[in-house]
Amino acid sequence: MVAVDMQTKSCPFCAEVIQAAAVKCRFCGEFLNSEKAKALQAKMDADSQSSEEEETEAGVLFADKPSLFGMAPAMLKALVVLVLAWFLIKLPLETLANNLLGLKLTANQAFAIGRYRMIAGFGLGVLAVLILLFKALKLKMIFYEVTADRIEWSRGILDRRVDNIDMFRVVDLKMRRSLLDCVFGIGTVVLTTTDKSDPEFVFEKVRYCRDLYDAIKKASLEADRKTGVVHLE
16 A cells, blocks of 8 residues: 655645645646745745744743943942052152151162052052953853743853743742942842742843833733742742
């Protein structure tokens, strides 16, 4: 007995269901191996793929990284340290010590103090810049993604880790914004959950924090309704 392939497809001309191996549509009579048919089929495949991508993206409620504006306090501290380093390099402390404090430093002593002063200034400045760059890299390696079912985040520079929290485990959420956060349009959203690994989860300094807050609140209530979960205070 010969097996018959019953796979089907839609005709690109009349949209009727025909066999996948058909060369000519039995409904509209159009040939399916012509250039026009191939062009229509390619357009149908592209539209179908685009529709699937839109459906996938529609399932993501929020996807973003922490904003570098959240490092404003750290940047201010680094700026203060850089100013101090600049003063160490530029100010002749050995000369001031001689003039103001009346210290009688020899030429060798003054030279040694000046050399160590400049080394300390350069070292302090480089250290401040390196710490700031490390914090910025660590912050930008964090990625948050929120869907209707779960919250997922990845982080780490050398040791990349990915974790998630089911949406029905969210018990409460809060949004915090300092004065600088309001100026830069960012904020922090804090979740209280029943997850043992992450009883308190924080979205650090993200943009559109109000939209994130509303999306999680709505999604968590919907998840509680679907799973029948009741959170007791």
